[in-house]
Amino acid sequence: MFIDTHAHLNYPDILSKLDEVLSRAQDAGVEKIIVPATTYQTSLQIAELVQKHDMLYGAVGIHPTELKDFDESHLRGIEELARQSKIVAIGEIGLDYYWEPYDKELQQRILKEQFRIAKQECLPVIIHNRNSTADLMALVKEEYDEGKLKGQFHSFSAGIEEARQCTEMGFCISFTGNITYKPNDSTLLAYEIVKITGIDNLLLETDTPYLPPVPFRGKQNEPSFIKHTAEKIAELKRISVEELGKITTLNARRLYGI
Numbered sequence: 001m002f003i004d005t006h007a008h009l010n011y012p013d014i015l016s017k018l019d020e021v022l023s024r025a026q027d028a029g030v031e032k033i034i035v036p037a038t039t040y041q042t043s044l045q046i047a048e049l050v051q052k053h054d055m056l057y058g059a060v061g062i063h064p065t066e067l068k069d070f071d072e073s074h075l076r077g078i079e080e081l082a083r084q085s086k087i088v089a090i091g092e093i094g095l096d097y098y099w100e101p102y103d104k105e106l107q108q109r110i111l112k113e114q115f116r117i118a119k120q121e122c123l124p125v126i127i128h129n130r131n132s133t134a135d136l137m138a139l140v141k142e143e144y145d146e147g148k149l150k151g152q153f154h155s156f157s158a159g160i161e162e163a164r165q166c167t168e169m170g171f172c173i174s175f176t177g178n179i180t181y182k183p184n185d186s187t188l189l190a191y192e193i194v195k196i197t198g199i200d201n202l203l204l205e206t207d208t209p210y211l212p213p214v215p216f217r218g219k220q221n222e223p224s225f226i227k228h229t230a231e232k233i234a235e236l237k238r239i240s241v242e243e244l245g246k247i248t249t250l251n252a253r254r255l256y257g258i
Contacts, residue, residue: 001242001246002028002030002227002249003031003204004033004034004206005126005256006034006126007206008038008209009208010045011209014220022053024223025222027224028223028224028225029227030223032055032057033056034057034059034089034252035056035058036061036092037058037059037091038061039069040071040078043062046058057086057256059088059090060081060082060087060091061092061093061114061125062074062075062114063092064096064110070106075110075113078090078114079117079120079121082117083121089123089126089256090117090118091154093111093114094111094127094128094129094132094136095130095132097132107132108139115143115149116143118149119143119148124152124255125149126151126152127151127171128155129156129157133158140166141165150170151171151255152255153166154205155174155176156174156175156190159193160193166201167198167201171201172251172255174203175190177214177216177221178190178211178213179213180213180232194237199237200251202244203248204229204233204244206221206222206223208223209221214228216228230244
């Protein structure tokens, strides 16, 4: 019924109980889970992990906050891993101008290189954005290449106009459990974006282990909690959870080829 398009299941405290986490996910109606990397080393780990579990698929890539130990060879490694079976995306990649100090020029160069790999390997990208909307949107438009660049803006954090631009280019967007939190400026904006976004451009995610939905706020998030996020989005779209699950699952299968 659901595909969780973003869950960091490779963290040690989750790996130690992964069988239980996956069993609960299946009981909650989760069919497939995409596990994104954040470094070259985690890309290697995830490429191995997804071979051990039928319901798992992986994304390989270098996150903008993980460039301290970056080496040029890592890009070549990502390119090689992208060709392995069950690797369905390049991600989690993007720009992040929140955690200081940061190097805008380096972040943008590494992002462009990973966009190149994605287009070369005909894979979608999973995009992270934090305090970097203007630069990120400019790079996406520059690299769009008549639709060769495709993918998902995960944990969407830009505005209504950017959401329109993303979906006009064919990108999907998704929200985490924070859309279930008490209304504030951020959640109210997310409500409006969900309402105006075509359902064919929506995906579901948990961002495990972060941002658990109500009623699990304060606990470690996991894929089995995805229904609570889905319930809020279905309410905003005025459709049933079952219909939302069916359509977003088809969207994920189409985008990621799973």
